[in-house]
Amino acid sequence: MEDGTKIERGFTLWFTGLSGAGKTTVSEIVEKQLRRRRGKVEVLDGDIVRTNLSKGLGFSREDRDTNVLRIGFVAKMLTRNGIGVVVSAISPYKEARDEVRRDIGDGFIEIYVHCPIEVCADRDVKGLYKRAYAGELPAFTGVSDPYEPPAAPELVLNTDQEKPEESARKVMAKLEELGYLDPVEEFSRA
Amino acid sequence: MEDGTKIERGFTLWFTGLSGAGKTTVSEIVEKQLRRRRGKVEVLDGDIVRTNLSKGLGFSREDRDTNVLRIGFVAKMLTRNGIGVVVSAISPYKEARDEVRRDIGDGFIEIYVHCPIEVCADRDVKGLYKRAYAGELPAFTGVSDPYEPPAAPELVLNTDQEKPEESARKVMAKLEELGYLDPVEEFSRA
Numbered sequence: 001m002e003d004g005t006k007i008e009r010g011f012t013l014w015f016t017g018l019s020g021a022g023k024t025t026v027s028e029i030v031e032k033q034l035r036r037r038r039g040k041v042e043v044l045d046g047d048i049v050r051t052n053l054s055k056g057l058g059f060s061r062e063d064r065d066t067n068v069l070r071i072g073f074v075a076k077m078l079t080r081n082g083i084g085v086v087v088s089a090i091s092p093y094k095e096a097r098d099e100v101r102r103d104i105g106d107g108f109i110e111i112y113v114h115c116p117i118e119v120c121a122d123r124d125v126k127g128l129y130k131r132a133y134a135g136e137l138p139a140f141t142g143v144s145d146p147y148e149p150p151a152a153p154e155l156v157l158n159t160d161q162e163k164p165e166e167s168a169r170k171v172m173a174k175l176e177e178l179g180y181l182d183p184v185e186e187f188s189r190a
Numbered sequence: 191m192e193d194g195t196k197i198e199r200g201f202t203l204w205f206t207g208l209s210g211a212g213k214t215t216v217s218e219i220v221e222k223q224l225r226r227r228r229g230k231v232e233v234l235d236g237d238i239v240r241t242n243l244s245k246g247l248g249f250s251r252e253d254r255d256t257n258v259l260r261i262g263f264v265a266k267m268l269t270r271n272g273i274g275v276v277v278s279a280i281s282p283y284k285e286a287r288d289e290v291r292r293d294i295g296d297g298f299i300e301i302y303v304h305c306p307i308e309v310c311a312d313r314d315v316k317g318l319y320k321r322a323y324a325g326e327l328p329a330f331t332g333v334s335d336p337y338e339p340p341a342a343p344e345l346v347l348n349t350d351q352e353k354p355e356e357s358a359r360k361v362m363a364k365l366e367e368l369g370y371l372d373p374v375e376e377f378s379r380a
Contacts (some may be wrong), residue, residue: 070242
């Protein structure tokens with residue numbers, strides 16, 4: 001900044017979607033690629049945040065929204081300092097996500113990680129759907145709690161139809177398109 | 191980073207001390223000077239943080255420590271990305287501050303804003319000491335709740351003996367001494 005060097009614009013990639021849709025899987029590939037192509041990256045994963053910022057919060061709408069707004073508060077500070085932030089959180093309510101969008105402004109990039117719930121339940125990586133359908137989890141998103149899809153996300157990933165690497169490629173392409181990453185030159189001109 | 195330009199090292203100035211000792215007053219001057227001399231600065235003020243990260247937390251030891259560790263969590267992320275972070279929080283317990291110190295590592299700079307409690311109570315900017323001495327505030331640091339001074343802070347400010355501008359100057363000098371700021375050239379050599 002002080003010597004007129006190129007400043008990287010910060011951004012927040014906000015992965016939203018059902019449990020098991022592939023948010024973390026895709027965002028981990030994206031993180032790795034970002035680290036190679038860009039200096040500064042921070043990951044705010046839903047679970048890490050629940051431990052460090054939101055211990056004690058439950059899964060009521062109010063608590064979920066508080067959790068999302070806290071992630072947003074931290075993401076905003078990082079974004080405005082030129083960091084590339086990768087957020088991976090179910091964040092089921094549109095209103096809270098939209099509040100974060102307004103708060104962060106231009107750098108907010110909402111990525112809807114879409115996957116039919118039957119496929120998520122079939123994957124059931126954490127064994128949570130089984131318990132939710134058995135009635136053991138009273139506020140499980142998609143089963144016993146609502147999920148409100150984004151109305152106008154910057155990107156939709158259909159993880160039942162594409163491999164994680166392909167989804168990650170789309171995210172990187174979106175970052176290039178929006179001017180947050182320089183395109184990689186794949187061919188020399190000679 | 192990618193073009194070998196000078197990278198600014200991040201740091202966390204952690205102002206600790208009694209209510210009314212002058213943490214916010216001094217840190218606001220420091221913030222202003224840092225913004226002139228350095229690109230990236232973020233302020234994590236105790237009150238702002240209580241609103242955005244710690245709503246619902248009270249003033250038990252556990253809640254105070256949770257609050258301090260949350261500030262530390264955010265400060266660490268900013269610090270490792272080259273940001274200059276200014277934290278202003280009573281943070282009365284040594285153990286929690288030391289945990290943040292370990293977590294942040296080198297960039298953690300603890301500033302003990304020292305002022306005799308009689309002077310703080312005399313200033314009583316927020317009218318809180320009056321209420322605390324009247325027994326209305328059950329967990330007020332220094333009156334009805336402990337304050338554990340730092341054992342080996344990087345800097346001690348005696349705000350009953352020096353003006354805020356002088357305290358701020360000492361902070362800036364400490365940052366220069368520790369290599370986080372280039373010294374200002376006040377005289378030309380000609």
